[in-house]
Amino acid sequence: MTGDEWATAKRRFPVGSQVTGTVERVAGFGIFVAVEGVEPFGVVADVAGMHKDATDDSVVIWPEVGESVTGVVVQHTEHNGKLKIHLT
Numbered sequence: 001m002t003g004d005e006w007a008t009a010k011r012r013f014p015v016g017s018q019v020t021g022t023v024e025r026v027a028g029f030g031i032f033v034a035v036e037g038v039e040p041f042g043v044v045a046d047v048a049g050m051h052k053d054a055t056d057d058s059v060v061i062w063p064e065v066g067e068s069v070t071g072v073v074v075q076h077t078e079h080n081g082k083l084k085i086h087l088t
Contacts, residue, residue: 009038010076013083019043020070023063031062033069033085042082045071063087 013019013035021035021043031045063069071085 006081009081009083012037013073015073015075017073018070018088019073019083019085020068023065023067023069026062026065031069031087033071035083038083042080043071043085044077044082045069045085045087 019033019035019038021033021038023031024034025032029046033043033045035043069087071087073083074086075084076082077084
């Protein structure tokens with residue numbers, strides 16, 4: 001990963017922008033999402049942005065691997081070159 005590639009990814013996906021991608025992996029702390037134009041960097045959807053069940057908001061609905069998701073960029077994580085998103 002070069003500084004120029006990371007700078008380009010941040011310009012293409014500024015904080016507040018909407019992104020759509022495919023769930024690659026589900027972890028206890030978040031969801032890893034593949035988004036075109038962010039390679040070789042990553043996109044992580046944090047658990048705070050997960051959808052809740054309509055009848056019981058204590059139940060979090062996790063997307064499955066391969067599922068398409070949309071979110072809003074809330075942070076550029078400089079130390080590991082990742083975009084952090086909240087799912088919408």
